[in-house]
Amino acid sequence: xxxxxxxxxxxxxxxxxxxxxxxxxxxxxxxxxxxxxxxxxxxxxxxxxxxxxxxxxxxxxxxxxxxxxxxxxxxxxxxxxxxxxxxxxxxxxxxxxxxxxxxxxxxxxxxxxxxxxxxxxxxxxxxxxxxxxxxxxxxxxxxxxxxxxxxxxxxxxxxxxxxxxxxxxxxxxxxxxxxxxxxxxxxxxxxxxxxxxxxxxxxxxxxxxxxxxxxxxxxxxxxxxxxxxxxxxxxxxxxxxxxxxxxxxxxxxxxxxxxxxxxxxxxxxxxxxxxxxxxxxxxxxxxxxxxxxxxxxxxxxxxxxxxxxxxxxxxxx
Amino acid sequence: xxxxxxxxxxxxxxxxxxxxxxxxxxxxxxxxxxxxxxxxxxxxxxxxxxxxxxxxxxxxxxxxxxxxxxxxxxxxxxxxxxxxxxxxxxxxxxxxxxxxxxxxxxxxxxxxxxxxxxxxxxxxxxxxxxxxxxxxxxxxxxxxxxxxxxxxxxxxxxxxxxxxxxxxxxxxxxxxxxxxxxxxxxxxxxxxxxxxxxxxxxxxxxxxxxxxxxxxxxxxxxxxxxxxxxxxxxxxxxxxxxxxxxxxxxxxxxxxxxxxxxxxxxxxxxxxxxxxxxxxxxxxxxxxxxxxxxxxxxxxxxxxxxxxxxxxxxxxxxxxxxxxxxxxxxxxxxxxxxxxxxxxxxxxxxxxxxxxxxxxxxxxxxxxxxxxxxxxxxxxxxxxxxxxxxxxxxxxxxxxxxxxxxxxxxxxxxxxxxxxxxxxxxxxx
Numbered sequence: 050x051x052x053x054x055x056x057x058x059x060x061x062x063x064x065x066x067x068x069x070x071x072x073x074x075x076x077x078x079x080x081x082x083x084x085x086x087x088x089x090x091x092x093x094x095x096x097x098x099x100x101x102x103x104x105x106x107x108x109x110x111x112x113x114x115x116x117x118x119x120x121x122x123x124x125x126x127x128x129x130x131x132x133x134x135x136x137x138x139x140x141x142x143x144x145x146x147x148x149x150x151x152x153x154x155x156x157x158x159x160x161x162x163x164x165x166x167x168x169x170x171x172x173x174x175x176x177x178x179x180x181x182x183x184x185x186x187x188x189x190x191x192x193x194x195x196x197x198x199x200x201x202x203x204x205x206x207x208x209x210x211x212x213x214x215x216x217x218x219x220x221x222x223x224x225x226x227x228x229x230x231x232x233x234x235x236x237x238x239x240x241x242x243x244x245x246x247x248x249x250x251x252x253x254x255x256x257x258x259x260x261x262x263x264x265x266x267x268x269x270x271x272x273x274x275x276x277x278x279x280x281x282x283x284x285x286x287x288x289x290x291x292x293x294x295x296x297x298x299x300x301x302x303x304x305x306x307x308x309x310x311x312x313x314x315x316x317x318x319x320x321x322x323x324x325x326x327x328x329x330x331x332x333x334x335x336x337x338x339x340x341x342x343x344x345x346x347x348x349x350x351x352x353x354x355x356x357x358x359x360x361x362x363x364x365x366x
Numbered sequence: 367x368x369x370x371x372x373x374x375x376x377x378x379x380x381x382x383x384x385x386x387x388x389x390x391x392x393x394x395x396x397x398x399x400x401x402x403x404x405x406x407x408x409x410x411x412x413x414x415x416x417x418x419x420x421x422x423x424x425x426x427x428x429x430x431x432x433x434x435x436x437x438x439x440x441x442x443x444x445x446x447x448x449x450x451x452x453x454x455x456x457x458x459x460x461x462x463x464x465x466x467x468x469x470x471x472x473x474x475x476x477x478x479x480x481x482x483x484x485x486x487x488x489x490x491x492x493x494x495x496x497x498x499x500x501x502x503x504x505x506x507x508x509x510x511x512x513x514x515x516x517x518x519x520x521x522x523x524x525x526x527x528x529x530x531x532x533x534x535x536x537x538x539x540x541x542x543x544x545x546x547x548x549x550x551x552x553x554x555x556x557x558x559x560x561x562x563x564x565x566x567x568x569x570x571x572x573x574x575x576x577x578x579x580x581x582x583x584x585x586x587x588x589x590x591x592x593x594x595x596x597x598x599x600x601x602x603x604x605x606x607x608x609x610x611x612x613x614x615x616x617x618x619x620x621x622x623x624x625x626x627x628x629x630x631x632x633x634x635x636x637x638x639x640x641x642x643x644x645x646x647x648x649x650x651x652x653x654x655x656x657x658x659x660x661x662x663x664x665x666x667x668x669x670x671x672x673x674x675x676x677x678x679x680x681x682x683x684x685x686x687x688x689x690x691x692x693x694x695x696x697x698x699x700x701x702x703x704x705x706x707x708x709x710x711x712x713x714x715x716x717x718x719x720x721x722x723x724x725x726x727x728x729x730x731x732x733x734x735x736x737x738x739x740x741x742x743x744x745x746x747x748x749x750x751x752x753x754x755x756x757x758x759x760x761x762x763x764x765x766x767x768x769x770x771x772x773x774x775x776x777x778x779x780x781x782x783x784x785x786x787x788x789x790x791x792x793x794x795x
Contacts, residue, residue, distance in 0.1 A: 106479045109457045110689075191627050197635075217623035220773065307570055307625040307769065311762035326450050327760025328791075329475075 100335035109331070121336035130312065131320065131337070135344070138317040141226060142294040148234045149294075150287055153241025158271060160246045172243075179239035187303045190232050194218040219304050222313040229300045237293070241286050248282030249275055281359050288352050295345055298322065317341050402693040405435045408700050411443050411463040416517065416683060421712035428708075429700050436696055443467075449756070456481045462690040464697040465704075467516055471749055471759065473504040473684045477512035478753035482686035483694060484510045485701075492705040493722040498680075500748040501721070505684045507753070515721035516704070517713050518682030519647045520742040521573065521667065522734050524654065526642040528661040532556035537665055539672040541581055544643075545610050548618040551642045564618035565643040566636060567611070568629030569772035572764050573679040574645040577667045578607035580747040581676035586764065587750045587788050595752055595792035597785025599767070600778065606670075608777040615772055622772035626765075647681065648717060648734050664734040666742050675738075680746035682718070719743045752792045763787050 100121055102114040125131050156175070160168050194201050196217040205213035218224040252275050260270045276283075298318030305311050305319065315323065321341070325334030408429070412422065422440050429438040441463065443451065449472060455461045456476070468476055476482060482505075485492070489502075489511050498515040505513030523544075530537070530547070533554035538544040548564025555562045569575060579585065584604035587595045598604060615622045620641050621629065628634070632644040633653040644650075645667070654662060666675035685704065687697045703709055710720040714728035719739055729736030749755055749764075758764065767784040771777060 106453065106475070109453055110479050110481055111457070188627070191625060195628065196624060197628075217625070219625055220623040220769070304625075305762060306765070307627075310769075311766050323760060323762075326453075328757045329453075 096335045096338055099331055100339050102332050104330075104332040104335070106329040109329075114332075117332070121333050122340070125333060125337050125340060134315050134317060134320045135340075137315075138295060139344075139348075141230065141297070141316055142291060145230050145233045145237070145294040145297070146287065146290045148230070149237040149241055149290055150283070152234065153238045153286070154245045154283065156238065156242040157245035157249050158275075160242070161249050175239035175242055178235065179243075181236075183236065183299050184303070186236055187232055187300055190228060190235075191219075191304075194228050219307045220310075222310050225301075225304050225307075225310070225314050229297070229304055232300045233294060233297055237290060241290065244286045245279065245283050248279035251282075252278045281356070281363070284352065284356055284359075288349055288356070291349055291352070292345055295348070296341065400695045400698060402691070402695050402697075404695070405433070406693040406696055407436065408438045408465065408693055408696045409463045410438060410440045410465040410700065412440060412467050413448065413469075413683065414442055414444050416467060416718075418712055418716040421709050421716075424708055424712060425700065425703055428703050432699065432703075433696065438700060445469075452476065452481070456688050456690060459690050459692065462688040464688055464691040464693055465685060465700055466688055467683045467685050468513060470501050470504050470515075470518075470680075470682050470684055472756045473501075473513045473686075474507065474751040475753055475756040477505050477507040477686075480689055482512035483689045483691065484512060485514060485686060486511045488698065488701070489514070492702065493724075496722045496724045498682075498719070498721060498723060498743055498746070500680065500746045501682065501684055504748050504751050505686065506751065513684035513686035514705075516683045516685040517718035517720055518680040518743045518746070519649060519718060520680055520734070520739040520746075521577065521645060521647055521678045522738070522742065523643060523645050523665050523667055524636065524650070524662050524733070525644075525665065526551075526658075526661050527663040529554075529556050529642045530663075537663070538668055540668050541578065541607075541610060541670055541676065544668055545614055545618075548614060548643055552618040557639060559639050561640065563620035563641050565614060566621050566632050566641040566645075567614055567619035567772075568621035568624040568632070569768040570624055570626040570629030570765070571632070571645065572768055573681065575611065575768045575771075576747075576749070576764075577645075577676060577678035578611050579604045580678060581667060581669055582607040583670075583677075585747065585750060586758075587752065587785075587792060589750075589752070595750065595789060597788040599781035599788075600785050604781065605777065608771060608781065612771065612774070612777060615774070623769065648732065648739060651733055659733070662733060664738070666738060675741055675745050677745050677747040678742060679748065680719075680743045685721075750792070754792050754794060757791050757794075758788055761787075761791065763791070 099114075101116060101118060102108075103117045103120075104114045108114045156171070160171060163171070193199055196202060196215050201218075202213050202216055205216075218228055256274060256278070257270060260274045265273070296318045297316060301314060301316050301319050302322065305314055311323075317337070321334050321337050324330050324337060410425070426438045426440060430436065448469075452466065452468065455463065456466065466482075489497075492514060498518055501515030501518065502511060505511060505515075525537075525547075529551055533551050533556055535547050535550050538547045544565075550564075552562060552564035567574075579599070582603040584598055584601055584607065586599060587597050589595055599608075620635055631653070632646050633650055633655075635641050636644045637653075637655045637658055639658075651659075667678045669676040685701070687694055687701060691697050705722060707725065710722050710725040711728040714720045714725050714736075715730060717729060717732070719726055719729070723740055723744060726736045726740040729739060749759075752758075763784060767780060770780055
């Protein structure tokens with residue numbers, strides 16, 4: 050660390066000022082840095098240490114943990130059930146991300162073309178969706194899909210799908226994932242819509258005007274002018290969505306309480322929770338959590354490097 | 367609030383909780399139940415909605431009067447995620463509550479891992495044989511008593527006495543008669559209700575399902591002489607109960623594949639007149655609509671052969687002194703107040719069966735008498751008191767079993783598979 054510049058009077062005044070300005074950025078970034086170390090670094094280190102230990106409830110209450118090397122990783126990665134969980138999580142994540150991004154961007158485009166009042170109404174509605182606590186949302190959706198009194202079954206059976214009367218949606222894995230994905234997408238769309246709208250509204254009006262004067266269709270203007278210019282923002286949101294949807298927890302966990310197919314509906318989030326808190330096997334859960342961390346990095350690596358390149362290009366321009 | 371943050375936090379919970387706590391402090395599982403200074407602060411953890419306010423006030427006042435200079439601090443905990451919270455707090459010398467309430471199904475796990483101090487020397491003084499036996503069993507590990515019953519809630523059966531009278535059905539005295547009553551009342555459908563069913567039987571209400579095998583003298587598992595566990599769902603006794611359930615689902619029951627959210631509100635179809643029989647805790651009574659209440663009678667879950675009551679699961683809580691408590695002597699004195707007549711009576715006045723069944727007379731009069739409730743709780747059976755039972759539950763093994771059974775799966779095959787799963791978890795070292 051740099052010492053107090055006042056202690057080195059030999060340094061000329063100009064250089065001293067220079068050193069002080071060099072120090073300021075570090076001081077400004079320090080609180081964030083410390084917060085990240087405390088809030089993320091420590092748990093992460095503990096997690097990695099624990100993933101190499103046999104660490105259960107007995108250890109939690111005072112027994113010394115035993116080092117087991119890579120055993121936890123070997124067990125987790127050689128368990129076919131865990132590999133299915135991994136695959137299922139990736140598929141679920143990608144489906145949710147694609148649906149969210151398409152719906153969110155479409156809403157953002159809609160906001161750029163409708164009247165001010167319609168846009169305001171849309172934004173207020175989206176804000177409400179976004180501000181709703183996840184448990185409340187899950188409860189409301191469960192009511193909508195209630196087998197006997199739910200409006201979804203009522204609607205479907207009145208539309209002629211008579212088999213849907215009394216249909217228990219969450220009783221089989223596909224139904225459970227359908228409801229869960231709906232909730233996840235529902236809750237994620239507002240943020241994507243707002244961010245994309247912010248990106249899209251940055252596109253200069255002159256550019257759009259020029260394109261339309263050149264005879265470009267509405268779709269062409271969106272596809273070739275608007276989207277490329279707003280892409281950096283949309284990509285950042287997409288990246289966040291991948292990270293979030295890969296570790297979806299509450300929606301699945303709550304719906305799983307209905308029983309019937311826990312093993313067939315576990316995603317990474319619930320699998321880690323069931324290993325750690327449910328079974329009290331912290332070592333194994335830490336190993337799986339570390340695998341998820343690596344998987345997240347792998348899935349997003351290409352993405353991040355593209356983003357960095359875009360930033361570089363933007364800076365060079 | 368930022369929904370994304372909540373979502374993130376929930377996900378992070380899974381990862382984050384794995385890493386917190388874990389103090390390296392020494393000291394094994396409470397060798398001694400006494401010790402510590404004469405003056406200090408005793409922290410007591412009670413759960414949300416469990417101990418009535420006047421009982422809490424009494425405990426605080428009486429304790430502080432007996433111990434001038436000491437204080438008793440009651441901290442109310444939420445049920446959500448309490449297991450994780452207890453796991454971390456009770457492992458720490460500084461964070462641990464001195465007295466902690468704990469759900470009776472998880473009591474055995476916490477007793478086995480050494481979270482509580484041994485209360486065996488105090489057992490007689492605190493009530494001895496008068497304490498609810500199945501709960502004492504739940505808090506016992508390695509022959510020592512670590513957690514004792516705080517209160518229990520009885521499960522009863524509510525039925526429509528008007529419909530039963532119109533269909534000429536008497537109050538069922540056995541499980542077999544209960545099955546036939548459901549079928550008969552459905553066939554009669556005296557009120558001509560559309561889609562009427564005899565009984566509301568949601569598989570998601572696992573504890574009601576358990577009553578059907580417990581009453582047959584079976585359970586999920588039993589302990590062998592060598593200490594290992596054997597799954598017992600694939601036994602003739604359990605099989606008889608499972609067959610009755612499947613017969614009901616096939617012929618006269620509503621709600622086989624209901625969600626746990628629906629199963630937790632059995633009064634909804636009952637108040638709608640969709641069913642004639644539901645099971646519920648005695649607390650469910652306040653949710654039965656006034657006009658239905660007039661036509662409602664209460665009975666215990668019946669036994670296999672007439673006489674007495676069946677064996678059901680009684681939910682409730684136990685209480686113990688944390689092994690890490692620094693003021694065990696003071697905590698012990700507070701525990702004595704908890705098991706005193708005044709505190710117990712105040713708990714009973716709330717409608718709970720108090721840990722000491724001698725004080726059930728204080729239970730207020732309702733559809734189900736205090737005497738019936740006490741009889742039900744005295745005959746209650748608990749899920750296996752194995753160290754890893756909480757894991758079985760955490761893995762949703764019972765929930766999956768009952769749900770698949772309700773969907774008409776082969777009972778014998780399901781029972782054998784589930785036995786295997788349960789044995790694998792319970793016998794894991």
